Amino acid sequence: MVEPLLDIKDLDVRFSTSEGETRAIRGINLSLNPREVLGIVGESGSGKSVTALAVMGLLAKNANVTGSIHMGDRELLGMKDRQLSSIRGLKIGMIFQDPLTSLNPVYSVGWQVEEAISAHQDLSKEKRRAEAIRLLELVGIPRADDRVDDYPHEFSGGMRQRVVIAIAMANNPQIILADEPTTALDVTVQAQVLEALQVAIDQSHASLVLITHDLGVVAGLASRVVVMYAGRIVEIGTADAIFYSPAMPYTHGLLGSIPRVDDDGGARLRQIPGSPPSMIGTQPGCPFAPRCPLRKDICLTEEPALRSVSSTTGTEAHQAACHFASDVVTMPLASMFPDTSDDHEEPPQ
Amino acid sequence: MTSEAPVAIETTTPLLSVKDLVVHFKKRSHRFLKSYENTVHAVCGTSFDIHPGETLGLVGESGCGKTTTGRAVLQLIRPTSGSVTFAGQELTGLNREELRGTRQTMQVVFQDPFGSLDPRMPVGEAIAEPLRIHGQWTKSEGHQRVGEMMNLVGLEPRFANRFPNEFSGGQRQRVGIARALILSPRLLVLDEPVSALDVSIQAGVVNLLEDLQARLGVAYLFIAHDLSVIRHVSDRVAVMYLGRIVEIADQGSIYRRPSHPYTQALLSAVPIPDPHKERSRRRIVLKGDLPSPVDPPSGCRFRTRCWKAQAICESETPELLELEDGHRVACHFPEVIEVV
Amino acid sequence: MTKQASEEPLASQHDVDGMEFESRGQWAMVVRRFVHNGQAMTGLVAFALMLLVSGVYTALHPNQYSALSTAFNQGPSAAHIFGTNGIGIDMLAQILKGVLQDLQVAVLVAAMSVVIGTLVGAFAGYYGGKVDNVLMRFVDLVLVIPVLVVLIMLAHIVAQQANNWFYLAIIIGSLSWTYIARLVRAEFLSLRERDFVEAARALGASDWRIISRHMIPNAVGPIIVNATITVAGAIVLESTLSYLGLGIQPPAVSLGLLIEQGQSAATTEYWLFVYPAAFLLMLIVSVFFIGDGLRAALDPRKNRVRS
Numbered sequence: 002m003v004e005p006l007l008d009i010k011d012l013d014v015r016f017s018t019s020e021g022e023t024r025a026i027r028g029i030n031l032s033l034n035p036r037e038v039l040g041i042v043g044e045s046g047s048g049k050s051v052t053a054l055a056v057m058g059l060l061a062k063n064a065n066v067t068g069s070i071h072m073g074d075r076e077l078l079g080m081k082d083r084q085l086s087s088i089r090g091l092k093i094g095m096i097f098q099d100p101l102t103s104l105n106p107v108y109s110v111g112w113q114v115e116e117a118i119s120a121h122q123d124l125s126k127e128k129r130r131a132e133a134i135r136l137l138e139l140v141g142i143p144r145a146d147d148r149v150d151d152y153p154h155e156f157s158g159g160m161r162q163r164v165v166i167a168i169a170m171a172n173n174p175q176i177i178l179a180d181e182p183t184t185a186l187d188v189t190v191q192a193q194v195l196e197a198l199q200v201a202i203d204q205s206h207a208s209l210v211l212i213t214h215d216l217g218v219v220a221g222l223a224s225r226v227v228v229m230y231a232g233r234i235v236e237i238g239t240a241d242a243i244f245y246s247p248a249m250p251y252t253h254g255l256l257g258s259i260p261r262v263d264d265d266g267g268a269r270l271r272q273i274p275g276s277p278p279s280m281i282g283t284q285p286g287c288p289f290a291p292r293c294p295l296r297k298d299i300c301l302t303e304e305p306a307l308r309s310v311s312s313t314t315g316t317e318a319h320q321a322a323c324h325f326a327s328d329v330v331t332m333p334l335a336s337m338f339p340d341t342s343d344d345h346e347e348p349p350q
Numbered sequence: 351m352t353s354e355a356p357v358a359i360e361t362t363t364p365l366l367s368v369k370d371l372v373v374h375f376k377k378r379s380h381r382f383l384k385s386y387e388n389t390v391h392a393v394c395g396t397s398f399d400i401h402p403g404e405t406l407g408l409v410g411e412s413g414c415g416k417t418t419t420g421r422a423v424l425q426l427i428r429p430t431s432g433s434v435t436f437a438g439q440e441l442t443g444l445n446r447e448e449l450r451g452t453r454q455t456m457q458v459v460f461q462d463p464f465g466s467l468d469p470r471m472p473v474g475e476a477i478a479e480p481l482r483i484h485g486q487w488t489k490s491e492g493h494q495r496v497g498e499m500m501n502l503v504g505l506e507p508r509f510a511n512r513f514p515n516e517f518s519g520g521q522r523q524r525v526g527i528a529r530a531l532i533l534s535p536r537l538l539v540l541d542e543p544v545s546a547l548d549v550s551i552q553a554g555v556v557n558l559l560e561d562l563q564a565r566l567g568v569a570y571l572f573i574a575h576d577l578s579v580i581r582h583v584s585d586r587v588a589v590m591y592l593g594r595i596v597e598i599a600d601q602g603s604i605y606r607r608p609s610h611p612y613t614q615a616l617l618s619a620v621p622i623p624d625p626h627k628e629r630s631r632r633r634i635v636l637k638g639d640l641p642s643p644v645d646p647p648s649g650c651r652f653r654t655r656c657w658k659a660q661a662i663c664e665s666e667t668p669e670l671l672e673l674e675d676g677h678r679v680a681c682h683f684p685e686v687i688e689v690v
Numbered sequence: 691m692t693k694q695a696s697e698e699p700l701a702s703q704h705d706v707d708g709m710e711f712e713s714r715g716q717w718a719m720v721v722r723r724f725v726h727n728g729q730a731m732t733g734l735v736a737f738a739l740m741l742l743v744s745g746v747y748t749a750l751h752p753n754q755y756s757a758l759s760t761a762f763n764q765g766p767s768a769a770h771i772f773g774t775n776g777i778g779i780d781m782l783a784q785i786l787k788g789v790l791q792d793l794q795v796a797v798l799v800a801a802m803s804v805v806i807g808t809l810v811g812a813f814a815g816y817y818g819g820k821v822d823n824v825l826m827r828f829v830d831l832v833l834v835i836p837v838l839v840v841l842i843m844l845a846h847i848v849a850q851q852a853n854n855w856f857y858l859a860i861i862i863g864s865l866s867w868t869y870i871a872r873l874v875r876a877e878f879l880s881l882r883e884r885d886f887v888e889a890a891r892a893l894g895a896s897d898w899r900i901i902s903r904h905m906i907p908n909a910v911g912p913i914i915v916n917a918t919i920t921v922a923g924a925i926v927l928e929s930t931l932s933y934l935g936l937g938i939q940p941p942a943v944s945l946g947l948l949i950e951q952g953q954s955a956a957t958t959e960y961w962l963f964v965y966p967a968a969f970l971l972m973l974i975v976s977v978f979f980i981g982d983g984l985r986a987a988l989d990p991r992k993n994r995v996r997s
Contacts, residue, residue: 160639189636192618216621217623220627220628244625261624263624483895483896
């Protein structure tokens with residue numbers, strides 16, 4: 002067994018707000034292996050971004066975090082900002098959703114890449130600049146030696162995101178955390194940026210944590226996939242296991258509810274009824290139970306633990322949080338959710 | 351709606367006919383003490399028809415002019431030139447008062463479910479507003495009509511006096527749809543109606559729109575950047591690039607036999623939630639950035655990023671010509687490449 | 691206790707049968723947030739108490755504030771808890787009358803500011819272009835007029851009038867609406883771009899309907915907040931003028947006038963100066979607290995529920 006790069010144990014994050022306590026993450030266990038691409042998928046409010054922020058120690062002041070996050074033999078949780086900054090940027094690079102706000106508008110992009118380098122490496126001015134240009138070229142910025150002195154507003158959204166990738170990989174980090182890196186971008190630009198991201202991880206041999214709501218993006222890049230729902234991991238496995246034999250009804254539902262560009266659109270979409278639960282307070286049982294077509298009495302009283310799915314072959318680490326995971330995994334895709342128009346009564350004509 | 355026979359659609363007269371639509375914006379920019387006036391060429395000579403009860407998908411990336419086209423059809427933005435004919439009536443040049451009648455039969459649903467509803471107006475009142483504006487509100491039937499509409503879009507009528515912030519994104523979008531449909535319009539302009547919603551919510555709204563079309567026979571101009579959603583909902587699809595339609599065809603034809611290089615690049619870039627397929631696909635990654643609509647390239651606007659560009663592409667604008675039955679492409683070197 | 695009271699209307703909506711369109715939910719939340727704000731409630735209670743006591747007292751003893759007695763310059767006592775002045779008038783009666791007088795001026799000023807400011811700002815912001823240019827240049831013009839100088843000039847004329855608080859309020863009001871006008875214009879400029887306004891336009895709604903039904907209700911928060919600030923500002927301005935002898939004229943009283951009359955005796959007959967000053971301070975601070983509380987309660991960013 003390889004030593005994991007990052008080991009998250011029993012991570013719990015609560016936010017105290019005026020409306021009450023929000024449990025954003027409820028007991029996550031996750032480890033990241035060297036040189037893997039781990040996709041984390043989930044809808045807004047599922048806790049996927051909070052996980053990334055917790056790792057980087059970037060959560061807001063009103064967050065109450067418990068559990069442990071180990072990187073090698075160092076515990077990241079509870080670390081002082083000053084100690085953390087020796088990890089941020091050097092060991093872990095971060096890419097945010099909006100490239101416009103993650104770059105400082107008053108400095109040239111070259112200056113910002115150089116700043117990331119000089120935070121952790123002692124290089125001469127010329128070497129630093131050369132390194133910045135090399136990084137910008139690597140992520141596919143044309144004429145990087147000309148454009149290094151340009152400012153963020155002189156770049157398009159896709160080009161800015163490449164600059165952010167260059168900054169994230171500046172010190173050859175072991176991990177790159179990308180939180181919805183292409184959500185704000187157009188599809189052809191997304192293809193360019195994903196290509197740059199692939200180059201970045203190939204060059205720096207880093208592991209990539211790719212957080213996104215887009216199952217298609219995950220399918221192309223990730224080797225392992227985590228599905229989050231209501232602050233928990235509800236399914237984890239290889240990309241093939243998740244996409245071809247999901248063991249959690251929510252994953253089934255997600256795969257059935259998205260239209261596909263390679264599908265001629267004849268079949269209706271299978272929608273998941275209802276909406277995600279409120280994170281304020283706690284209800285007993287499985288958080289997906291109210292929307293689940295397989296719901297039984299046990300689902301309303303007992304929250305299922307994340308357990309290995311036995312009947313899948315060849316996928317040693319396929320786990321799902323469902324009382325009926327071994328049944329679900331054998332069901333054909335998209336057969337679980339009924340093909341009804343609405344769970345609502347017919348209007349009077 | 352895709353099951354409808356396309357032949358039947360072809361023979362009817364178009365409900366909406368857009369011809370050579372041009373929308374230019376004046377944009378003032380300041381540099382030091384001088385001020386420049388630039389023209390943004392948002393839409394340049396777009397033509398398309400929509401037949402009763404059909405869905406035309408208008409797809410393209412940001413800045414391609416699809417949203418401007420939608421607003422120009424609605425006359426929310428007045429076209430610089432060209433014609434918009436709706437149910438036999440020319441809309442350009444009509445004043446506000448004359449447009450009021452058209453407003454009843456052509457409605458709009460906007461993208462942002464948080465921005466498109468007045469936060470200070472209860473949803474029942476928002477749904478009733480079109481009736482009030484057009485003098486159709488009666489005390490006896492108004493409330494009942496609102497209740498029916500709420501039922502139709504899958505909302506509980508008893509929530510009519512709640513405010514938008516008490517609803518989720520998907521529910522708000524249903525309110526927007528109910529409001530747009532209460533006057534029984536013949537055409538609905540849907541401007542990115544599902545792109546702000548979470549995936550599990552999107553499906554419900556897409557299904558609702560399909561059901562409503564089947565039941566009410568309303569035509570859709572469905573504007574979106576998501577090619578998967580467009581494929582799912584559209585009868586015909588028009589692909590826009592930098593203010594021009596580059597390819598327009600039946601849904602099946604455009605996705606199976608894309609002939610414009612831009613359509614091909616666009617389709618190949620859409621990720622497919624299928625690991626094996628996704629990893630073995632050929633992906634056409636475009637070079638460079640979208641040119642500025644202030645100073646668009648001469649000739650074919652896609653030529654600066656096209657791998658097939660020749661001298662003729664710079665000197666001559668390719669016409670939108672029929673390649674095969676109903677499949678029209680604006681390219682000097684059209685050629686079918688299967689990408690999905 | 692307060693929580694129950696404010697949640698009640700929200701809960702009862704579930705039971706409402708049929709369709710009843712009422713704007714309760716939104717305002718119930720605003721009320722709830724306001725009630726839970728300690729500073730705002732302190733301001734509101736202090737303000738209400740002052741208003742109630744002065745109103746009731748003045749109604750019961752309408753002429754007490756000018757009634758002479760033989761008790762000259764007496765310190766606080768059981769009979770005159772805030773003492774008396776040099777001609778034997780009860781200070782309590784004068785202060786309470788002064789509070790009412792100040793509020794009368796302030797409310798009239800605020801009302802004028804809100805009406806003129808909202809209309810000018812709304813038209814400028816909604817129509818933009820030339821309308822905006824003309825109206826805003828006019829606002830600039832009014833803005834550069836030094837209020838105090840104009841008032842000093844006009845006050846000589848106004849001071850002769852019998853009910854001069856009214857004219858005073860009109861003058862202050864006609865010069866202090868510019869702030870609200872600029873604010874409403876800025877709100878309207880951003881509201882104009884919002885999708886729901888565009889949606890109303892697509893429905894064929896008239897300009898007046900869009901302005902009155904969609905835009906003003908959405909700008910009402912900032913307008914209310916600034917109306918309270920205008921109230922406080924008007925009290926300060928009126929007091930300043932009265933202090934300079936150009937505002938409220940005897941035998942009418944205002945807090946500023948009382949302070950002016952009492953300041954020379956501040957070290958000897960402290961009650962002539964300290965009590966009116968304390969009331970003026972309380973009045974202004976309580977109005978500011980209310981304004982601040984309203985701003986926090988109306989902040990739409992707190993209203994948002996994530997999908």
